[in-house]
Amino acid sequence: MKTTRFSDRRGLALWIYVVVIALAGTATIALMLLFQNIKARKAEATQNAFRVVEVSDKTIDPAVWGKNYPRQYDSYRRTVDIERTKFGGSEAFQHLDDDPVWRHIFAGYAFGTDYREERGHAYMLKDQRETERVTNPKFKQPGACLHCHASTLNAYIDEGLKAGAPAGKENWEAQIQKGFEVVCKMSYSEATKLVEHPVSCIDCHEADTMNLRVNRPGFLNGIRALAKSDQPTPHLPSIERWRKEGRKGEYSPNTEANRQEMRSLVCAQCHVEYYFKGEGKLVTFPWHNGLKVEQIESYYDQVGHKDWKHKESGADVLKAQHPEFELWSQGIHARSGVSCADCHMPYQREGAIKVSNHHVRSPLLNVAQACQTCHRIPEEEIRARVVSIQDRNKALLDRAEEAVVSLISALADAMKRGSTDADLKPARDLQRKAQWRLDFISAENSMGFHAPQESARILAEAIDYARQGQLLVLALKPAAVTASAP
């Protein structure tokens, strides 16, 4: 009996050994994993980019850059994603079916045949090559269109050198400007063969340092014209400084703007209002009198520009493009020093590394990182505030559409009744003003959010001008026009 009990105790002791060894072993392995984790985080924190391939200003293909900067490249590739927000997003729905009044508003213009919502950056070149505005031979689009729908930097430089621009790095801009002139006046079908990528790393970054850099000739000319004006630009302090220091030479964003300004200016290379100037079809940003809607209009009036003659009303009207930069410039975020990239490419953390998210998209799809960094309130509250701003803007926009369409119908009726061009001129001028303002907010891609109060002001003016125009038409032949009154 004694022996048995003794050996039982010994058996128990052996088990304890085994259990304690197993526990200590497991704990040791866990510690080793922790050690490895700390080591990985420390390595990440050094933020080393390993240049496994050489990239230069000639490297257009983003996949090559992606080997050196895989994190940025991963998110860049996600601009293929298609997602709707309440008023926009990146799905190519047809605006003309969504809101058929735009067929009237764009009557006689390419946008009256195909007006789809923009998809993500990845699709910019493909979608341009496929839209009926370009494929239908009657519209005869020029190479100018590529300025913002392809990675054109090297195409411009190559064409510029061919056309006799001086060689050498110091003549970089002369080459771009020369090539730009050549490509703008080509036919679209010819020019599009010179490019193969949508917006690429090279369009915003300098290859040696990865510094932000602007290179689009239309933008460089436009921002210089703005700098030369006297309009205040408190959100672009480098312009104000250049003016204060005696306006020497030309304002140069690449050397004078700070990094935070550049985080907006690279976007302003394309997300802007523009027109094709003269026979050379040179992409021109109309910022000579300032960035506000009426200042751009006054420039167009000075140079006698019209985009087309309205098919139903006979008015010489303007088409607004996508004046995101211009509207943002009037808003509180710009005034507070918040750049485009702060909300559309917010920093995200990967381990111990901070990476700016190159999946450029609506901040509404990423409220936590886009908004909460500054606005320390719940996500639902932020979303609700944005939606209430946009809903109000949409309500005003709908009224402005109605007002403009009413004026178009009134003018069309008056033409049928035989009113002369001289009779109709004042009302047609008001259509131009009203439609320009309506389209400025409608084509702008934030449903008023980039500058809510400015947006409301513009739409109020649109409604007022349209109704004033209607009154003028009514005054022509009071008895006959009641049919077109709203």
Added chain:
Amino acid sequence: MPSSVTKTRIILGLILASTLGLFAGVGGYTFYYGQGFSYLSNDPKACVNCHIMREQFDGWQKGPHHAVATCNDCHTPHDLIGKYMTKAENGYYHSKGFTFQDFKEPIMIKPSNAAVLQKNCVSCHVEIVDGINTHPGDPKKMLDCVHCHRDVGHGPIH
């Protein structure tokens, strides 16, 4: 001559001793490598060991309170036990979050920590704010100084 059972015990004892030794060694080195002792200190640099607080640290260096208060002066209670309890609690959540990468971005202060912060604002500024300092210590009801004076600690934004 020892029995086979005794032999086994000796072998197991050796294995146990070496496993425990390995545990202590690896543990000690990990603690050293992870700068474990720095977390017991008052040095603000300890708070950027894990890189998450980099912006807050940078902002603090340029912020108005830089000259008069460090991280711990505002974020931990001023009594010894409370201070190390708070350090232990936050240390646990911070290490867990940073190791498993399962925290929400952007990081935001928890109500219990906001209450600690508020008490510390008052402890220095009591003479000025005594008359308006409502519900001190109650995270849900208290008057929150940094609601308005947000940039005093970390400078603008953070």
